[in-house]
Each structure stands twice: as structure tokens, then as C-alpha cells.
Amino acid sequence: xxxxxxxxxxxxxxxxxxxxxxxxxxxxxxxxxxxxxxxxxxxxxxxxxxxxxxxxxxxxxxxxxxxxxxxxxxxxxxxxxxxxxxxxxxxxxxxxxxxxxxxxxxxxxxxxxxxxxxxxxxxxxxxxxxxxxxxxxxxxxxxxxxxxxxxxxxxxxxxxxxxxxxxxxxxxxxxxxxxxxxxxxxxxxxxxxxxxxxxxxxxxxxxxxxxxxxxxxxxxxxxxxxxxxxxxxxxxxxxxxxxxxxxxxxxxxxxxxxxxxxxxxxxxxxxxxxxxxxxxxxxxxxxxxxxxxxxxx
Amino acid sequence: xxxxxxxxxxxxxxxxxxxxxxxxxxxxxxxxxxxxxxxxxxxxxxxxxxxxxxxxxxxxxxxxxxxxxxxxxxxxxxxxxxxxxxxxxxxxxxxxxxxxxxxxxxxxxxxxxxxxxxxxxxxxxxxxxxxxxxxxxxxxxxxxxxxxxxxxxxxxxxxxxxxxxxxxxxxxxxxxxxxxxxxxxxxxxxxxxxxxxxxxxxxxxxxxxxxxxxxxxxxxxxxxxxxxxxxxxxxxxxxxxxxxxxxxxxxxxxxxxxxxxxxxxxxxxxxxxx
Numbered sequence: 001x002x003x004x005x006x007x008x009x010x011x012x013x014x015x016x017x018x019x020x021x022x023x024x025x026x027x028x029x030x031x032x033x034x035x036x037x038x039x040x041x042x043x044x045x046x047x048x049x050x051x052x053x054x055x056x057x058x059x060x061x062x063x064x065x066x067x068x069x070x071x072x073x074x075x076x077x078x079x080x081x082x083x084x085x086x087x088x089x090x091x092x093x094x095x096x097x098x099x100x101x102x103x104x105x106x107x108x109x110x111x112x113x114x115x116x117x118x119x120x121x122x123x124x125x126x127x128x129x130x131x132x133x134x135x136x137x138x139x140x141x142x143x144x145x146x147x148x149x150x151x152x153x154x155x156x157x158x159x160x161x162x163x164x165x166x167x168x169x170x171x172x173x174x175x176x177x178x179x180x181x182x183x184x185x186x187x188x189x190x191x192x193x194x195x196x197x198x199x200x201x202x203x204x205x206x207x208x209x210x211x212x213x214x215x216x217x218x219x220x221x222x223x224x225x226x227x228x229x230x231x232x233x234x235x236x237x238x239x240x241x242x243x244x245x246x247x248x249x250x251x252x253x254x255x256x257x258x259x260x261x262x263x264x265x266x267x268x269x270x271x272x273x274x275x276x277x278x279x280x281x282x283x284x285x286x287x288x289x290x291x292x293x294x295x296x297x
Numbered sequence: 298x299x300x301x302x303x304x305x306x307x308x309x310x311x312x313x314x315x316x317x318x319x320x321x322x323x324x325x326x327x328x329x330x331x332x333x334x335x336x337x338x339x340x341x342x343x344x345x346x347x348x349x350x351x352x353x354x355x356x357x358x359x360x361x362x363x364x365x366x367x368x369x370x371x372x373x374x375x376x377x378x379x380x381x382x383x384x385x386x387x388x389x390x391x392x393x394x395x396x397x398x399x400x401x402x403x404x405x406x407x408x409x410x411x412x413x414x415x416x417x418x419x420x421x422x423x424x425x426x427x428x429x430x431x432x433x434x435x436x437x438x439x440x441x442x443x444x445x446x447x448x449x450x451x452x453x454x455x456x457x458x459x460x461x462x463x464x465x466x467x468x469x470x471x472x473x474x475x476x477x478x479x480x481x482x483x484x485x486x487x488x489x490x491x492x493x494x495x496x497x498x499x500x501x502x503x504x505x506x507x508x509x510x511x512x513x514x515x516x517x518x519x520x521x522x523x524x525x526x527x528x529x530x531x532x533x534x535x536x537x538x539x540x541x542x543x544x545x546x547x548x549x550x551x552x553x554x555x556x557x558x559x560x561x562x563x564x565x566x567x568x569x570x571x
Contacts, residue, residue, distance in 0.1 A: 014472040018389035021382035025442030033419035115552045117501035119519035134339040181564035230412045233503040271415040
């Protein structure tokens, strides 16, 4: 039996030293609050008075509340437009960029909205979409074509596409840059070989480029779905969901219940429903990827 | 044939570029318009007359210099602390063998999935107990705990040759010296990438400042713009546009200066700050 080597004992101590700050932060600011949120979701509390244990009442209240159901549906609807629309557009632009000389300027321009804060993005788009027939978009279309467009930000039906368009506009550049980096890793001789074998551009895209790009697309898809479900800033500033229930998402409900009505239990329960929804949808995507995503061995 | 294709592609890309640029152009044009023009000819594209008075008017009304200082130092502290502590933890996971390393790293990965909306209420209660609500520490401290930073930097540290470390150890260097003298200088691209992501996330952050700050003097840039817009927006677009321009344009210029590094970083990490 030999004693433990000195370096090993020292290493264990070093591991503690190196890990300490982030581990402490993780426990205090992420794991702790998550546990606290789970406990809170079974309670009724306004932050000041006594806490009351209410079991599953918060979840029951949310799941039977038509307002919350609408918020879930709005969240899903915004994701269903934003995610596929954003990814397809980014893919098309990246393919176009990949095929031209002199792409630096385009890359830079497409990225400008990404470095702009979502508050500024929303404030600017409010000036474009708002204002009814005096607004620049609706007014100009009315003048030129005689067509009356809906009030994008006030109409509960049309606010969803409006949110989707602004969201896509603001995040498109990031996805284009990522797809472009993915395209750059595809060996040119593979595409050349496909051409020599008689494949047209469409077939090359389907059989060579897309399969090789699929890990990048999958990664971007997962991230886009998560950020779409958790979107708050842009919607909240652009629309003011207080006055338009078409723009009330799950995250809005979390904020409203928590910091307007100070019903911390109900707010936490709504946030946990969002977390579970995110986890389920992400898990489904990971399951489905086996059939669509092609990893090089 | 290829020539025609080039023209077609450039046409598509230019159209996309114009759509991307239009809101910025509209913001700039509007910022030079006066109230009377806005009422009399709301659909006019160009300001007439051009007036720059909106800018000093806004500067008189809101403490934008202070908001810039707030946003700047919050982002700087957050970036520095995140890079330093993130690299430390990443080094432990990448290079120091210890029992439970795998599961602990798994915990870091798993917490990445927890959205801010789940932790916001408990954080608020906790920070209120610590008397930190309505202070910048309420924004900085939670932001430093960043599992993504640990994950990203671990990838970069794993690519540093072990031989470099071994050589230093033979020369008598301990773990800390190795980390400081060998690891950090060798993961500069990773630190840049993470630094840019964390800076953008902090600079553009809105949800936490909205919940945690009440005093206008403590406001960050996005919060200042939002509060001005919700009080005055829709009344005088010129002022709102001028304030937007003053918050947006410096960032755009900074991006243009560092575009090569920023775009390459974002492309390689494959992940944005939001």
C-alpha cells in the first residue's frame, strides 16, 4: 500500500481553487434559484406576507386559464413563423453569399442588427410599423397602391407576423454568418465531383451541400427555438402586450404575474411550464436529428 | 452564364442589404425632422428643413452620458470577471483530474438550459434580502455565473498542447503559474470570442435591468431608451429617433472597426449572446 502521491493531493486542492468562483456562482445564482422557483411554484406568496402551501393549485390555475392557454399558443405561433422563416432566409442568403466574390460588405451589413440592442430595434420598428395611416409603411402603401394594411402593433391577429418579421430582421445576420462558416468547411472537390457526375445545382444542394451542412443547421435550429420561446425584450418594447393580448407570451405572463401582480408562486409555475416546454421540444429535436442530421465519421 | 448568375446573386444580396439598412436610415432621417413636419407631412422621407436641434434637446432631457458610463462599466466588469473565473473553471475541467469531474461538468451543461425567466423571481427575492435591488451589483453578480463561458473556454484549453504544460512543470511551475503563463496566453482567440459575446449580452441586456433597477440615474442605455420611448414615443418621433441614434450609432461604429474579429468570433462559436 503506497500513500497517495503528493501531486495528486495538491491537484485536488488546485481543482477546488480553480472551480470555486464559478461553482459558487452556479449554486447561488442558478441552481439555488431554480430549486427555490420549484418550491415557490407550490406556494402562494406576495413577497411580504406569509407563504401558503397550495400544492398544484398554481399549475391547475394556469392550465385552466384561457389567458395562459392563449399565451402558450402565441408563444408557439411566433416560434412557428420565426424559426423556419429565419432559418430558410438565412440559408438562402448564405448560399447566395457563398457564390459571389466580394462578400465582406454584405456580411458586415447583415450583421448590423445583431449588434443593435433589441430595445433600439423595437423602438425603430415601432416608428415604421406604427402610426396607422400616418405611419411610413402603411401610409406609403396606401398612397402607392390604395391598399389599407392592418394596424400591425394594435391588431391581435397581425401582431404575430409583425413580431416575427422584426425578430427575423434582427437575428438573420447571426445565422447567415454561422451558415457561411459552415459552408466554408465543405470541400470544394466534393461539389466539383457532384458536378462531374452530372448533378445540377438543385441536386448538388440537396445531396451534397445540405447533408454536409446539417449539423450546423441543427445547432442553429435548437438555439433559435430556445431563444424564440424565451424572447421577451423585443416583443415587450415593440408592442406593449398590456394592451394587445395577441402579443402576450408565456414569458410575458411570468413577468406580469411576478412583477406587476406580485404573485410569485403563479409566476414561478408559469416559468417552470416554459422550462418543461423548452426541454421537451429540445429533446424531440435531438431525437429527430438522427434521421436528418448527417455527421461525418 | 456564370456572369449572369453573379449579377443575379448580387441583386438578391443587395435587396437584402437594403431591407437590412432601411430601418437605420429611417432612424437617421427621422432624427433630423421637426414636430411640425411630422404632423403636416408624416409620409415625407426627407427632413425639411433639416434640423439637428433634436440632439441637444434630448441631451438636455435625459442623462445619456451617465447611462453610457453605467452600461460601459457594468459590461467591462462583467466581461473581465466572466473571462477570468470562466477560464479558471474551464482549466480545472480540461486539465486537472479529480473525482466527480464528469458529473460536475454535466451539471454546468444542464444549467445552461435554465432560462432567466425561471430564476428571476427567486433572484429578485434573494437580492432584495441582500439590499442589492436597485444597484448595479444586481446585474453584475448573476451575469458572472456563466456555464456557457466554462463550456466554451474548456474547448479552447483542450486544444493547448499538454507538452507545454509538462515542460513548465519540469521547470517547477505550479498549477497557478501554468494557468497564468501558459494557458491564458494560448487561448486568446477563445477569450476574444467569449469577451465579445458577454459584452454584447451585457450591453444589450434589458430584462434584468428592467426588473432590478428603479432609479433613472442607474439606468443602462437600453433601459434609458425604453423609458424615454414609453413616456415620449409617439408624441415626437424626432426626439426618440435622435436618442435611438445616439445609442445605436457608436455601437455600429465600434462594430465596423472590429468587424473582422467580431464576425470570425461569432462564426466560430456558432452562438450569439442572446
